[in-house]
Amino acid sequence: MVEAGDAIVARGLAKRYGSRVALDGLDLRVPAGAVYGFLGPNGAGKTTTMRILTGLARPDAGTVEIFGRPFGRGARRLLFDVGALVEAPSFYPFLTGRENLLALAAAGAPVPRGRVDEVLDLVSLRDRARDRVSGYSTGMRQRLAIAAALLNDPRLLLLDEPANGLDPAGIVGMRDTLRSLAAQGRTVLVSSHLLAEVEHLADIVGIIAHGRLVREGPLGQLLRQEGELRIRVAPDEIAVAGPILERLAGADRVRLDDTPSRDTLVVRCDPGLAAELNRELGAAGVWASRIESGVSLESLFLEVTGAAAGPGGGLG
Ligand SMILES: Nc1ncnc2c1ncn2[C@@H]1O[C@H](COP(=O)(O)OP(=O)(O)O)[C@@H](O)[C@H]1O
Ligand SMILES: [Mg+2]
Secondary structure (H helix, E strand, O other): OOOOOEEEEEEEEEEEEOOEEEEEEEEEEEEOOOEEEEEOOOOOOHHHHHHHHOOOOOOOEEEEEEOOEEEOOOOHHHHHHEEEEOOOOOOOOOOEHHHHHHHHHHHOOOOOOOHHHHHHHHOOOHHHOOOEHHHOOHHHHHHHHHHHHHOOOOOEEEEOOOOOOOOHHHHHHHHHHHHHHHHOOOEEEEEEOOHHHHHOOOOEEEEEEOOEEEEEEEHHHHHHHOOEEEEEOOHHHHHHHHHHHHHHHOHHHEEEOOOOOOOEEEEEOOHHHHHHHHHHHHHOOOOOOEEEEOOOHHHHHHHHOOOOOOOOOOOO
């Protein structure tokens, strides 16, 4: 991915609407060829970011590079590299899906013959392409909108909450569509306020809260960094085990779980350290009766976006 370079590099994006701060110094780096899951609660600034990246809005401050070239006034040619679904898609309901795409193709940059059928295939709409859009489900309209975004064969696809309004089957269909686009080497930036939608799709996740990126990285790496081990020992061994774990993991990474039994130490660390910690405890004569590891993206997401129930929540 390094040699392929970056599809998007945004630095210090700021945007306010009156006194309301939508983006507060947002940094974003999307490597070429990646599926990037842009996660954040409602109001976090995802749509504002997408609008800036597609030239629909201008930032008050900050810079954007798309495929290594500055993006801004006078760089609209770059938009030919970008396909986007940012605003709610609108189609002529009385035309078929295919006719809608043909109309768009005629109005925009020239596309090769056969391209319309190609993109209909890509989003699995070929067999419904000759039906009127008025009879389409929400999921079919979303897929048609993605087909429209793909017409001029963009290298980069920006999709703002494409799963909104879809039922579970539609979400699975959307995920398959995005996977097949990524398999062709396209870069996909897809936003969502529901992490289950991107958890099994994204190579890289960026979490936005209050207009700032609070985490960014490969999913596995984030989970390791944010991992926790829950280690249960006899209550009278807490006093021995605690300092050992603090020495190995760092003093600020160990806490006593606030359960009534007061026998479980929670260590924030790579869950892969479980065996080593256990060995050190054993060497000091402390035998853990139970070690649980892991952190779901769900708890990470809730924690970093400040939506958790309260302090010390962690893994429940
Ligand atoms: N056109 C606008 N006028 C006023 N406030 C806006 C406008 N667009 C967005 N905002 C505000 O900016 C913040 C970020 O919004 P948005 O980018 O839509 O978040 P998200 O897409 O993550 O839900 C919110 O507080 C929202 O109310
Ligand atoms: Mg939004």
